Amino acid sequence: MGEFGIGQPVRRKEDTRLLRGRGQFTDDINLDGQAWAAFVRSPHANALFSSIDATAALSMPGVVAVITGEDLAAAGVGLLLNDAAYKNRDGAPMHKPPREVLPRRQARFVGECLAIVVAETAAMARDAAEAVEVDYEPLPAVANGARALEPDAPRVWPEFGTNAVVHWEYGDAAKVETLLAGAHKRVAVDLVNNRLAPSPMEPRAASAEYDAATGSLTVYTPSQGGRRLQGNLARLLSLPVDKTRIVSRDTGGGFGVRSKMFPETVAVAFAAKTLGRPVKWRGDRFETFVSDYHGRDQVNHAEMGFDADGRIIAMKLDTMVNVGAYLSENGLRLPMEGGGRIIPCVYHVPEFYFSVKPTFTNTVCTDTYRGAGRPEANYITERLMDKAAEALGLPRDEIRRRNFIREDQMPYKTHLGFTIDSGDFDGTMKMAMDGADWNGFPARRAESLKRGKHRGIGLSVFIEGAGSRPVEGMRIRFEENGDISVIAGTYSHGQGHETVYSQLVHEFLGVDFERVKLINGDTANSPKMSNGTFGSRSSMVGGMGIKQASEVILVKARKIAAHLLQAEAERVTFAEGVFKANASSITIEEVAKAARDPRRLPEGMTPGLDEEVTFENDVENFPNGAHVVELEIDPETGIIELLNYVAVDDCGVVLNPFIVHGQVYGGVVQGVGQTLTEDVVYDASGQLLTASYMDYGMPRAAHMSHIEAHFNVVPCKTNGLGVKGAGEAGACGAPPAIVSAAINALWDYGVRHIDMPLTPEKVWRAIEDAKSQKAA
Amino acid sequence: MLYDVQMTVNGQAVSGKVEARTLLAQFIREHLRLTGTHVGCDTTQCGCCVVHVDGVAMKSCTMLAVQAEGKAITTIEGLAAEDGTLHPMQQAFRDHHGLQCGFCTPGMVMMGVDIARRLPGADEKTVRHQLEGNICRCTGYQGIVEAIIDGSAKINAVRS
Numbered sequence: 014m015g016e017f018g019i020g021q022p023v024r025r026k027e028d029t030r031l032l033r034g035r036g037q038f039t040d041d042i043n044l045d046g047q048a049w050a051a052f053v054r055s056p057h058a059n060a061l062f063s064s065i066d067a068t069a070a071l072s073m074p075g076v077v078a079v080i081t082g083e084d085l086a087a088a089g090v091g092l093l094l095n096d097a098a099y100k101n102r103d104g105a106p107m108h109k110p111p112r113e114v115l116p117r118r119q120a121r122f123v124g125e126c127l128a129i130v131v132a133e134t135a136a137m138a139r140d141a142a143e144a145v146e147v148d149y150e151p152l153p154a155v156a157n158g159a160r161a162l163e164p165d166a167p168r169v170w171p172e173f174g175t176n177a178v179v180h181w182e183y184g185d186a187a188k189v190e191t192l193l194a195g196a197h198k199r200v201a202v203d204l205v206n207n208r209l210a211p212s213p214m215e216p217r218a219a220s221a222e223y224d225a226a227t228g229s230l231t232v233y234t235p236s237q238g239g240r241r242l243q244g245n246l247a248r249l250l251s252l253p254v255d256k257t258r259i260v261s262r263d264t265g266g267g268f269g270v271r272s273k274m275f276p277e278t279v280a281v282a283f284a285a286k287t288l289g290r291p292v293k294w295r296g297d298r299f300e301t302f303v304s305d306y307h308g309r310d311q312v313n314h315a316e317m318g319f320d321a322d323g324r325i326i327a328m329k330l331d332t333m334v335n336v337g338a339y340l341s342e343n344g345l346r347l348p349m350e351g352g353g354r355i356i357p358c359v360y361h362v363p364e365f366y367f368s369v370k371p372t373f374t375n376t377v378c379t380d381t382y383r384g385a386g387r388p389e390a391n392y393i394t395e396r397l398m399d400k401a402a403e404a405l406g407l408p409r410d411e412i413r414r415r416n417f418i419r420e421d422q423m424p425y426k427t428h429l430g431f432t433i434d435s436g437d438f439d440g441t442m443k444m445a446m447d448g449a450d451w452n453g454f455p456a457r458r459a460e461s462l463k464r465g466k467h468r469g470i471g472l473s474v475f476i477e478g479a480g481s482r483p484v485e486g487m488r489i490r491f492e493e494n495g496d497i498s499v500i501a502g503t504y505s506h507g508q509g510h511e512t513v514y515s516q517l518v519h520e521f522l523g524v525d526f527e528r529v530k531l532i533n534g535d536t537a538n539s540p541k542m543s544n545g546t547f548g549s550r551s552s553m554v555g556g557m558g559i560k561q562a563s564e565v566i567l568v569k570a571r572k573i574a575a576h577l578l579q580a581e582a583e584r585v586t587f588a589e590g591v592f593k594a595n596a597s598s599i600t601i602e603e604v605a606k607a608a609r610d611p612r613r614l615p616e617g618m619t620p621g622l623d624e625e626v627t628f629e630n631d632v633e634n635f636p637n638g639a640h641v642v643e644l645e646i647d648p649e650t651g652i653i654e655l656l657n658y659v660a661v662d663d664c665g666v667v668l669n670p671f672i673v674h675g676q677v678y679g680g681v682v683q684g685v686g687q688t689l690t691e692d693v694v695y696d697a698s699g700q701l702l703t704a705s706y707m708d709y710g711m712p713r714a715a716h717m718s719h720i721e722a723h724f725n726v727v728p729c730k731t732n733g734l735g736v737k738g739a740g741e742a743g744a745c746g747a748p749p750a751i752v753s754a755a756i757n758a759l760w761d762y763g764v765r766h767i768d769m770p771l772t773p774e775k776v777w778r779a780i781e782d783a784k785s786q787k788a789a
Numbered sequence: 790m791l792y793d794v795q796m797t798v799n800g801q802a803v804s805g806k807v808e809a810r811t812l813l814a815q816f817i818r819e820h821l822r823l824t825g826t827h828v829g830c831d832t833t834q835c836g837c838c839v840v841h842v843d844g845v846a847m848k849s850c851t852m853l854a855v856q857a858e859g860k861a862i863t864t865i866e867g868l869a870a871e872d873g874t875l876h877p878m879q880q881a882f883r884d885h886h887g888l889q890c891g892f893c894t895p896g897m898v899m900m901g902v903d904i905a906r907r908l909p910g911a912d913e914k915t916v917r918h919q920l921e922g923n924i925c926r927c928t929g930y931q932g933i934v935e936a937i938i939d940g941s942a943k944i945n946a947v948r949s
Contacts, residue, residue, distance in 0.1 A: 024883055031891030032879040034825015034865035038892065041824035136810070214829045214837060214892040214926050265827070265892030266926050298830040507890030507927045675886045678929030706834035706924065714920035714930040719913065743929075 017519050017526035019734075022671035025512045027505070037262035039218040039233050044291035047220065048077050050281055051138035051294070053128040053145045054303065055120030058154035058375035058699020059167065062118065065128055066146040075133035076141045080284055082115035082127070090114055090283060091249045093274065095340035099179045099349070107179035110170050110373075112339040114249065114279045120149070121169060121338035122377050123701050124303025129280040131292055154375035156695035158335030159312050161372045169338055169373035176373045178336060181349060183429065184329075184366035192327035192364055196318025200400040205768040206389040208310035208335070208693040209686070210709055211382045215265020216301045219278045220293040221285035229256045232282050235264035237272040238504035238545020239536040245274040246282060261534040264506035268683075269381030270305050271506070272547050273342055277304065302704040307693050308382025310335040311348065311389050317362075317397045323405045323415045327364040328357055330393060336371045337378035344380040345371045351386020353429040354478030354633060358394040359438045360416040365428045375699040381547065383683050384477070384744040391475040395749030399756070403765075409472050409753070410446060414439055417474075424730075431478065433635045434730040441661050441725045442474050442639040448659040448721060449641035457643070466645040468656075469758025473750035476637040479549035479738025483630035486540025487558025489518065489566060490623040491605035497524050500625075501533040502543020503555040508740065509672045510551060516669060517556055521563035522601055523590025542627045549636065549738025552668060556734050558628040565624045570604045573622070576615045577607060634729045636737035638662040640681070640746035642754045651777030653689060653755060658720045660746060665729040665737035673739045677722045680743020686712035687744070688751040692770050710770065763787060796857050798823070799867030807854045813847075814838045816854035817864060825865040825895045829924070836923030839896035839903075840864045846903035848896075848922070865895035868902070877947070878902045881940030882933070889927035897923050897933055905941035913938065 017023055030036060053065070067079035093112040100106055115126055128145055132138035153167040160166055161176040169176055193199050219234040230252055236242055239259030247257040264271060277294060285292040296304070314331040336344045343351075348369045357365060402412040417438040418425050425433040446452075454470045461468035488500040499514045515529035532538060544550075567587060575582040580594030587593075590601050599607075607613040608622040643657040660677055667673050690710030694702040703709040728735030748769060755771055756764060762783040767775055791806040798821060805820045817826050817840065828850055829837035838849045841863040868876040875883065878901045888894040897920075904911060904919050911919065916937050917930070925933060 025886070027891070028883040028888060029875065031888055031894055032865075032875060032882055032898065033869050033873075034823070034895050036825070036891045038824075038827070040818075040828075136808075212926055214835060214890070214924065215827070216829065263891060265829075266890045268926070298832070298835075509889070671886055675889060675928060675932060678931040679889065679927045680929070682929035683926070705832045706830050707832050711834075711924050711926070713924065714917040714934060715914075717917070717930055720929065720931055 017516055019516060019520050019668055021516065021669065023512055023516055023669055025509045025672070026515060027509060027511050038215055038265055039220060039235050040295045042220060042233050044220055044222050044293065047291035047293045048131045048133060048288065049135040049138045050284060050292050051130050051142040052126045052277060053130065053142050053147065055123060055125045055127055057120055057149055057151045058123050058156065059152040060120050060149040061152065062120065062147050062149050064148050069146065070130060070141040070144040073137070073141045073144060075137035077131040077133065078284065078288055079145060080129045080280065080287070082113050082117035085114055085283060086117060089251060090279070093276065095342060095345065097340065097345050099181045101180050102182050108170065108173040110339060114276045122375050123699055124377060126276050126280065129284055131284050131288060135295065154699035156374050156376050156697065156699040158310060158333050158372045158374055161374045162333065162370065169375055178345060178371040178373060181369045182367065184364070186366045189327045189329045189364050189366035193316055193318040193329065196326055197321045198319045198401065198404045199316060200397060200404050201314070201316040202393070202396045202400055204313045204393060204396060206309045206311040206313065206392060207687060207691070207769045208379070209308045209382055209691050210302055210693050211268040211270035211305060211308055212711060213266030213268055213271060216298055217275065217277065217296040217305060218294060219281040220291060221282040222291035223286040223289065225289060229258065230282055230286060231258045231260060232278065233260045234278055235271050236261040236504065237267040237506060237547050238502055238543060239534065240502050240539060240543040241272070241545060242274050243536045246279065249279050250282060250286065259536045261504060267506045268383045269308065269385055269547060272545060273306060273380060275304065298706065299704050302709065303701055304377060306341055306344065306378045306380035308379060309389060309687070310379050313393050315393045315397055317401060319401055319405060323407055323412055325360055325362050325416050328362045329366040330368070332369045334369065334371050335374050335376065335379060337374060337376045339378055341378035341380040344378050347381065347386035352390035353386070354431050355387055355427065355476045356390040356429065358391050359418060359474050359476045359637060360394060361418050361422065376695055383680065384741040385548070387477050387741065388684065388745045388748060391473065391745045392748050395473045395475070396752065399753050410442060413442065413474055432632060435727045436476065436635060436637045436663060437725060437727050438474055438637060441637065441663055444723060444725050445639035445641045445659050445661040448661065448723060449643065449657055451641060461645050466647055467758040468643065468645050469754040469756070471642045471750045471752065471754025471757055472639070473746050473753060474639045475745040476635055477549065477738065477742050477745050478633050479636050479741065480553040480633045481548040481550060482544045483550070483554055483633065484542060484627065485544060485554035485558055486542040486625060486627045487555060487562055488540055488623065488625035489559065489562045491602070495528055495602055497522070497529050499529065499531050499559060500538055500540065501531065501555060502539040503546045503551040504533045505531065506546065508546065508551060510555065513668050513672060514555065514559055517559045518563065521560060522566065523588065524601060540625055549740035552736040552738055553630070553634055553732050553734070554628055556668065556736055557732055558626055560733055561626045561628055562624045565626060566622055570601055570622060572615060572618070573604050573608055574599050577613065630732060632731045634665065634731060634737040636662065636664045636739060636742050638742050638746055640750040642750045644751065644754045644758060646755065646758045646776060648780050651773035651780065653771060653776060655718045658718055660720055660743065661723045661725055662739065662742055663725045663727045663737065664739040664742065666726060666735035667724055668736060674722050676739045677743045678720050680741055681720055681747045682712050682717055684744040684747025685717060685751065688748045688769050689716060689771050792855050794854050794858050796859060797861045799863060809853070809855065811854045812850050813852040813854050813857050814849035817849060823864050823866050827892055827895060829892065834924065835893065836896040836900060837893050839899040839923070841899060841903065846900050865898060868898065877943040878905065878940035881936040881943065885936040885939060886932040887928065887936035893923065893925045897925065901937040901940055904937055905944045909941060909945040911941065
């Protein structure tokens with residue numbers, strides 16, 4: 014519908030405010046009379062303690078209070094919960110340790126909060142936090158997930174007698190082993206899905222104020238939508254949900270990690286309530302590194318068996334996922350429920366055995382980070398396909414083509430019970446290969462070699478599962494000034510919802526695009542049934558909520574228009590925001606105004622045109638795509654330079670290509686980070702070695718080349734907009750494509766595997782090792 | 790002990806009493822309440838806090854407020870025209886989707902203006918290298934790089 018409707022590359026509404034420095038991030042908010050908080054954090058990965066002595070700290074200037082786990086326990090503050098209930102095959106339940114907000118006896122990872130110090134200024138609070146004495150008794154620690162499963166590894170929770178949370182299994186191990194043993198070709202990979210720090214650019218922060226007169230608590234914090242945090246915090250502090258308000262005005266990036274309830278938030282809220290004055294905490298980057306949940310951290314062993322035609326007959330996958338010292342909200346679930354939504358990805362695998370061992374270590378928890386299980390799953394299957402291409406002597410595209418789930422097999426039920434509705438994997442792969450001039454590669458390789466560089470080309474085909482927990486409320490309200498407000502529990506923190514939702518309201522109700530406003534980020538007014546924004550879900554759940562609410566509004570508005578125009582309802586037409594009957598017409602805004610006045614309505618009709626619906630779907634959607642990467646490696650330095658990047662995405666119907674391309678670019682570069690630069694490193698004693706941007710390799714502008722992004726639109730069949738989520742695809746496609754290209758570049762050396770991240774040192778060593786092996 | 794500082798910020802004379810350890814970024818954010826300048830790290834890596842000091846891009850987390858005595862500072866709030874018309878670099882960021890969450894954006898825009906001043910006509914590769922000190926987690930840099938090239942062309946077309 015014109016330049017502002019569905020599918021148009023509309024410029025973002027939110028930009029003007031943010032470009033002028035008028036965003037309102039949590040640290041930009043100051044509350045009258047606020048005190049400042051700082052945290053006492055454990056310097057040990059594993060240590061017992063019997064006392065926290067705040068005497069010296071409390072005597073320092075400006076110090077208001079020091080609050081420990083004992084204070085929280087005395088006040089009845091609850092435990093941070095994990096509601097997973099996985100079982101071992103023998104029926105034994107998983108191990109579930111209790112998690113206190115501030116532990117009272119033992120610290121289990123470096124950076125764990127043990128006390129909150131409140132003072133008149135931020136500097137005073139920090140100075141005092143350093144003066145708090147904790148009588149640590151350090152214990153042996155384990156940080157590496159694979160090491161934690163060894164029999165002599167220190168136990169994070171000695172009472173369980175093991176660091177394994179559970180051993181979860183799917184499928185028939187013996188049957189799969191028989192098929193693999195009898196296969197024409199059997200290939201195997203051992204992979205590391207490296208641990209990552211989500212690193213939103215806004216460090217974590219929280220401010221809280223408690224109004225004793227009304228018994229209401231308000232917490233300002235970056236988030237991905239407040240409803241789930243609200244319920245969690247209310248339970249922890251024994252407050253009524255409706256007296257607990259979460260406000261996020263602007264949030265500087267989420268990526269999964271901002272959807273979680275962290276101990277710092279609870280402690281700040283408790284301090285504000287207890288002290289009777291607002292308390293503000295602004296974490297710095299170091300704190301964000303040690304205490305924000307990390308992502309990935311899987312070790313995978315996977316095998317596939319193929320028949321003589323190159324068709325998969327069976328696959329097995331053993332996954333270890335390092336969950337950290339406790340069970341966070343979702344970390345444990347990611348292999349089974351995040352990656353499990355799609356594994357074994359775009360391929361038809363008749364028999365599948367899947368074993369997952371989540372493992373405790375003395376590190377901060379891992380949890381959802383852009384892709385949350387799906388990048389790991391796609392990396393595994395794509396590395397297997399490259400191995401199979403080698404083993405079977407087939408081109409990398411051909412082995413994939415022979416095994417894709419075909420459109421005539423859809424809807425396709427996956428092993429773990431999900432249903433892929435649509436996708437054109439072969440067509441999408443072809444678009445990516447054509448876009449990258451795959452066939453012209455040998456000439457470019459020869460040209461690079463003349464300059465002493467090894468050129469490689471790589472391919473990945475991936476699938477994503479988007480739109481999880483598909484239930485979400487959405488409200489449309491007609492304002493007296495003529496604006497139309499969308500009131501949402503989804504929450505835009507970079508995705509441009511105000512723009513896209515405005516396009517949808519404009520499309521469905523014909524109102525002026527500029528008059529549509531988004532109200533989100535405040536539990537005081539968001540719909541009660543809301544999960545927030547994560548898992549690439551807002552296009553489907555938010556978009557469909559707007560569509561359904563608009564449909565209900567139009568049914569009622571038409572009746573009102575007919576009444577006002579003195580016509581039969583079925584004679585009234587509606588187009589571009591105007592109801593017409595005979596020669597008369599009335600705009601939807603005028604109908605909304607009339608709808609407030611019972612005297613202007615048909616008899617018996619309830620006044621008002623505002624509407625709230627709860628969209629519910631039975632299923633997720635399955636975005637997918639193909640990436641082709643071309644790169645050069647300098648054998649003298651091991652440095653990889655990306656030269657060409659083609660990304661073809663099937664994210665269904667595209668609501669705003671300008672914004673979806675932005676999601677693709679951002680996701681790709683997070684994948685580039687995982688592949689080339691990023692790695693969270695703990696040493697053997699559990700000290701975090703990568704706790705600043707000087708040590709942790711964030712991808713910079715120069716790590717990337719231009720990305721050429723295209724769409725292969727295959728509308729989703731299971732939602733009325735035909736959309737598939739777009740947020741996480743890039744992070745799924747990039748790692749396997751880049752690794753494939755790097756191995757291709759180093760093929761003649763005999764290099765067949767390098768674990769991510771492919772740092773210059775690792776690449777250089779792989780080349781040197783291969784050379785010396787050949788010489789030997 | 791507090792020290793008196795005076796400087797010009799976005800064309801206005803300002804003064805304040807600060808501790809010796811107060812960073813310019815803290816003075817701008819907490820004393821002047823100009824919160825468009827952001828702080829994203831502790832180690833001068835991320836560039837969210839870039840402002841102009843006497844016309845040159847500086848990370849305001851790497852300078853003490855007392856070191857800015859007598860200087861002319863421009864922050865992101867001082868870039869647009871008084872009637873709200875965006876500066877050509879701001880407009881270019883909007884036109885090229887150079888921002889998503891908006892947190893790194895003020896520093897990126899101030900850096901972009903500086904690149905336009907120092908390196909008119911810089912190509913994509915140069916702009917990417919010039920952004921070594923500015924981190925963005927959302928955009929994949931593509932829109933930012935395109936915006937700086939376009940914004941620079943517009944700024945320098947006006948100048949010449």
